[in-house]
Amino acid sequence: MENDSEHLKVAVRVRPLLEIDKTTDSIISIPSSTEIQIVDSEHFIKSAYDRVFDPSSTQSQIFDFVSPALNQALKGFNCTIFAYGQTGTGKTFTMFGQHESLQSSEFMPSLSPSSGLIPSSVQHLYQSSKEKSLTFYCSFIQIYNEHLYDLLQDPKRGKVLSIRESKLYGIFVEGLAEFVAESTDDCFVLINRGNENRAVRQTRFNHHSSRSHTIFQMSIESDKANKKGLIKKAKLNFCDLAGSEKYDKENNMIRDHVKELTQINKSLSALGKVIHALGTGSSRHIPYRDSKLTRLLQDSLGVNTRTILIATVSPVPNFVEETISTLKFADRAKQVMVKIKRNEISATNNQLILKLQKEIQHLKTLLNLKRKGGMQELEQKIWVLTEENQKLKNIGFTVEEVERLKVENKKLRIELQQMGTYGNTDGFYYTNTDEEIPKSTSPFTSETSKGSRVGSSKPSETRRSNPNSLPPKASSKIELTSKAKGFCDLCNCDFPCIHSAPSPFKTPKDFKSIEKSSSSPFRKTPIYRSAESTFGGFSTPNGKSPEPRRMNVRYRMTNCVVEDTGVTDKLKEVENRKKEMRNIQARLNKITELENYRKEQFKKEIKALEENRKREEEDTRRKMIEDKKKKMDILEKKKVVEEFKRNKKINEEIEQLKAKVEMREAEDKRRRENEMKKQKLAEYYSRKKQQNEFEGGNYSDDFD
Numbered sequence: 001m002e003n004d005s006e007h008l009k010v011a012v013r014v015r016p017l018l019e020i021d022k023t024t025d026s027i028i029s030i031p032s033s034t035e036i037q038i039v040d041s042e043h044f045i046k047s048a049y050d051r052v053f054d055p056s057s058t059q060s061q062i063f064d065f066v067s068p069a070l071n072q073a074l075k076g077f078n079c080t081i082f083a084y085g086q087t088g089t090g091k092t093f094t095m096f097g098q099h100e101s102l103q104s105s106e107f108m109p110s111l112s113p114s115s116g117l118i119p120s121s122v123q124h125l126y127q128s129s130k131e132k133s134l135t136f137y138c139s140f141i142q143i144y145n146e147h148l149y150d151l152l153q154d155p156k157r158g159k160v161l162s163i164r165e166s167k168l169y170g171i172f173v174e175g176l177a178e179f180v181a182e183s184t185d186d187c188f189v190l191i192n193r194g195n196e197n198r199a200v201r202q203t204r205f206n207h208h209s210s211r212s213h214t215i216f217q218m219s220i221e222s223d224k225a226n227k228k229g230l231i232k233k234a235k236l237n238f239c240d241l242a243g244s245e246k247y248d249k250e251n252n253m254i255r256d257h258v259k260e261l262t263q264i265n266k267s268l269s270a271l272g273k274v275i276h277a278l279g280t281g282s283s284r285h286i287p288y289r290d291s292k293l294t295r296l297l298q299d300s301l302g303v304n305t306r307t308i309l310i311a312t313v314s315p316v317p318n319f320v321e322e323t324i325s326t327l328k329f330a331d332r333a334k335q336v337m338v339k340i341k342r343n344e345i346s347a348t349n350n351q352l353i354l355k356l357q358k359e360i361q362h363l364k365t366l367l368n369l370k371r372k373g374g375m376q377e378l379e380q381k382i383w384v385l386t387e388e389n390q391k392l393k394n395i396g397f398t399v400e401e402v403e404r405l406k407v408e409n410k411k412l413r414i415e416l417q418q419m420g421t422y423g424n425t426d427g428f429y430y431t432n433t434d435e436e437i438p439k440s441t442s443p444f445t446s447e448t449s450k451g452s453r454v455g456s457s458k459p460s461e462t463r464r465s466n467p468n469s470l471p472p473k474a475s476s477k478i479e480l481t482s483k484a485k486g487f488c489d490l491c492n493c494d495f496p497c498i499h500s501a502p503s504p505f506k507t508p509k510d511f512k513s514i515e516k517s518s519s520s521p522f523r524k525t526p527i528y529r530s531a532e533s534t535f536g537g538f539s540t541p542n543g544k545s546p547e548p549r550r551m552n553v554r555y556r557m558t559n560c561v562v563e564d565t566g567v568t569d570k571l572k573e574v575e576n577r578k579k580e581m582r583n584i585q586a587r588l589n590k591i592t593e594l595e596n597y598r599k600e601q602f603k604k605e606i607k608a609l610e611e612n613r614k615r616e617e618e619d620t621r622r623k624m625i626e627d628k629k630k631k632m633d634i635l636e637k638k639k640v641v642e643e644f645k646r647n648k649k650i651n652e653e654i655e656q657l658k659a660k661v662e663m664r665e666a667e668d669k670r671r672r673e674n675e676m677k678k679q680k681l682a683e684y685y686s687r688k689k690q691q692n693e694f695e696g697g698n699y700s701d702d703f704d
């Protein structure tokens with residue numbers, strides 16, 4: 001199965017009846033593990049899929065269905081898993097697990113039976129890759145109202161990210177953080193964090209309805225080349241799509257809800273069109289660019305990616321139309337053929353080397369900057385590295401050298417992480433926890449961390465203590481230009497804001513200390529959230545104080561400048577404060593402008609909706625009139641036909657009567673002729689008789 005074509009795999013999961021459904025009737029029956037039937041007074045539909053999961057199916061059965069694809073991902077095959085369905089049918093339940101368990105605060109190193117596909121897959125991947133030297137990079141994206149946000153770095157949806165395409169990276173999200181997750185726990189923390197930040201809303205059919213599409217991405221890269229000198233890499237996408245929903249005319253929906261609903265339905269319809277185009281195979285143009293979702297998944301949909309669709313449906317009779325529409329979508333998806341090949345890249349491939357060099361260059365720059373400080377040196381270093389990079393590009397590399405580059409890359413990241421750097425240069429960020437964090441308040445104690453790590457490639461201690469690390473104050477001298485100006489890159493908010501958190505692994509106490517030290521007018525707002533909550537049955541310890549998780553992160557971002565803002569004297573501080581205030585004012589103006597713009601947009605949308613409605617009403621009225629006219633025409637025609645039939649019948653009767661009359665007349669004529677003949681004969685015989693008598697002869701009546 002090195003290079004193969006296969007159908008997109010489709011499973012349907014029927015969720016059980018819930019209290020919120022307020023019914024015990026179900027329209028769904030499952031004759032076999034691959035068939036589903038919808039039966040009610042108006043429908044009888046039967047269709048077959050790769051697998052149908054009945055309402056009693058467990059999370060582990062779903063995991064078993066996808067696990068072969070996960071194993072393939074470890075061998076270098078891309079994989080995308082979707083959950084698609086109407087709102088409240090169990091997409092998030094399937095992908096992440098029971099919602100309540102997301103909130104639990106008990107730490108359980110193992111997964112619970114209610115854990116969803118993503119946590120189970122993460123655990124499986126780490127367990128299966130114990131012996132292999134693989135690196136996992138994780139990112140978490142949400143698409144809300146057709147805008148992309150980084151769920152791990154941007155909880156307030158402050159910065160809209162853009163999708164870019166380049167030869168080096170393919171399709172990628174500019175500025176999206178990719179964390180190096182060294183263990184299952186690292187991943188779990190990231191998933192929890194992302195889940196906390198996801199846009200949800202209470203709707204009629206779901207108390208925690210997801211209002212955004214989320215994509216948890218894992219890039220798996222082998223650290224070492226195989227015997228053939230090839231390096232494996234695979235991308236895994238877990239997509240929990242927002243659920244489609246009908247416009248609720250009776251209960252006035254609020255403005256934001258209407259907007260969300262419009263955007264969700266629009267992007268799902270774009271996804272449907274892409275699936276349709278891929279399924280028919282005839283269409284040359286695949287409309288990937290119609291929505292952010294399809295554009296982002298362009299290289300993971302139908303192209304070199306094993307794709308699994310889990311369509312979730314409700315058994316409630318009221319949602320029969322939605323269930324049928326989901327099954328239709330799943331039917332179309334079944335037709336899609338995907339050509340799959342292993343993603344292997346020669347270790348000496350120019351692009352890979354270039355990428356590694358680029359990363360190493362940034363890492364080195366940051367490290368030197370961290371160690372020595374100073375803008376001049378940084379500029380010098382960048383210049384030297386650029387030169388070096390240029391030279392390196394022209395030199396042939398051996399596999400061993402590339403492997404060394406990879407190892408160096410990883411080492412540098414870890415070193416940076418341990419130094420507590422939060423920096424940014426051309427292309428990459430590296431975040432870290434602060435050395436000042438009191439160990440007792442972190443959500444990850446060393447014992448817990450040690451005990452719970454599954455498949456961690458490194459003991460957690462190695463990432464904690466660092467003899468080279470600078471004292472915390474020194475590290476705080478290095479800041480981003482935008483921060484020096486009092487702006488955050490992500491949300492343009494006053495600084496320090498939520499994005500100044502070194503990593504998603506802050507602890508409540510850390511946040512308090514930040515709040516205290518900050519003089520920002522926003523500092524009273526508890527902007528940081530701890531990674532305490534869990535999902536799928538894993539969480540933070542009760543009362544225990546784990547150690548901060550340290551992780552590396554790379555950002556795909558360009559043209560960021562680093563400068564020395566280690567300002568300690570009072571004057572500059574005052575100056576900075578003023579600047580900060582000016583920036584806040586500017587930001588407020590911007591927000592007001594934005595608000596006005598949004599209002600304007602909303603008015604336009606309402607107007608458009610109103611016009612649409614009017615147009616639809618007009619269409620309906622016109623159609624009704626046309627229908628009426630048609631009916632009248634038909635009635636008119638019917639009348640004519642009946643008249644014609646009646647006339648025809650009358651004519652036939654007349655004809656019959658005429659025929660009868662003619663017959664009678666002929667009969668009369670014949671009778672008259674016979675009588676005349678008889679009369680003539682009688683006259684003849686009487687005359688003959690008279691003649692015989694006269695002649696004296698005998699008269700005989702015999703005549704021939």
Ligand SMILES: Nc1ncnc2c1ncn2[C@@H]1O[C@H](COP(=O)(O)OP(=O)(O)OP(=O)(O)O)[C@@H](O)[C@H]1O
Binds near residue numbers: 086092093099312
């Ligand atoms: N298979 C299942 N077993 C038990 N409960 C389920 C199952 N599927 C869904 N549920 C419950 O149904 C409710 C809605 O599920 P969920 O939030 O996953 O739906 P969703 O499809 O993601 O909805 P939305 O699109 O609105 O986000 C939740 O309370 C969830 O616990």
